[in-house]
Amino acid sequence: MLIMKIKYFGLLIRLFLFKIKYAKRVKLNSIKVGFEKGVTFIIRGKKSIVSLGKNIYLMRNGNLEVYDGGLLEIGNNVSINKNFSIVSRNKITIGNNVSIGPNCCIYDHDHDFSNKDLLIQKQGYNSKEIFIGNNVWIASNVFIGKGVKISNGAIVASGSIVVNDVDENTVVGGNPAKFLKKRFC
Template identity: 40%
Template sequence: MAISVIIRKIRNRLTTFGNRLYYYPYLHCKGDNLIQERVYIRGFGEFDNRLSVTLDRRAKINHDVILQGSGKIVLGENSFIGSFSVIGANESVVIGKNVMIAQGVSIRDTDHNFDDLHKPMFNQGIKTKPILIKDNVWIGYGAVITKGVTIHSGAIVAANAVVTKDVPKNTIVGGVPAKILKRREE
């Protein structure tokens, strides 16, 4: 084994251990996980609830990922979040087993209210609805997953797609807004 590989493995273990200690109030790890450098876990202080992040066995978070909110984020067994992705949960974002989330993905269970034209949008509150990403899903680079969406098992979300509705089992979706491009059984 090359020295550089050994050094990288040691650095990853140290970074994971440091993140587990630093984010102890928010982060709950089940088994062997990998959390790379510059991962930020931030609760929103103005909300009553407290952010909870749970990583199942062999879950991996690459560098420069932001996990934020006041709700619950669950990353299932053997799943990973690619670099520069953001997950915001004020209610819940639950990600199943063997899910691949590419770089630059945005997953958010919240929208701001904007109906009152006489009041700044910032002061109108938020709407939340949980997101569920089931097992064996691949979410491509730069995709956006919006509140209330369920992505069923075996689905693929194309790069830069904006998912605003549920994605059926074993389908490939893409576009803005995302539409079914193909069924994987065909």
């Protein structure tokens, strides 16, 4: 029991210091936000914001990054497994009751490479909003790219590369992710 209280107290201190560091750029809607060791938050740009709902759990060795006035919104009752990478330069919305498996990447941007006379590293980014609805399960080793909408009740199979929208209550999988079946007949 004492160990549980010490761990909880340690979590409160980490959340308090986290809130001080990022001040108005992080919105915590609950004290029930847990993150394990190795979770990194990078928030660059005065207008960049991270908003975390209630009952969020971020497992070890993951990163949440927001740049250039981007917005990352995570709803209530969300669990994100270890080794995740979520990076926003535009807007990423993750709904309520979402489970994200280990080793998943969610990026709302990619590199611009349209100018042949300029190094790719100097050309900036192309970005489009990502929306993940409610009651969604994203299995392990999934990549979700810019501009994708994953509708309510969807399931994304392990190892999928999602570059197109996913319909409500469907199961998708593959590279690129394609319709596999409806969840309910």
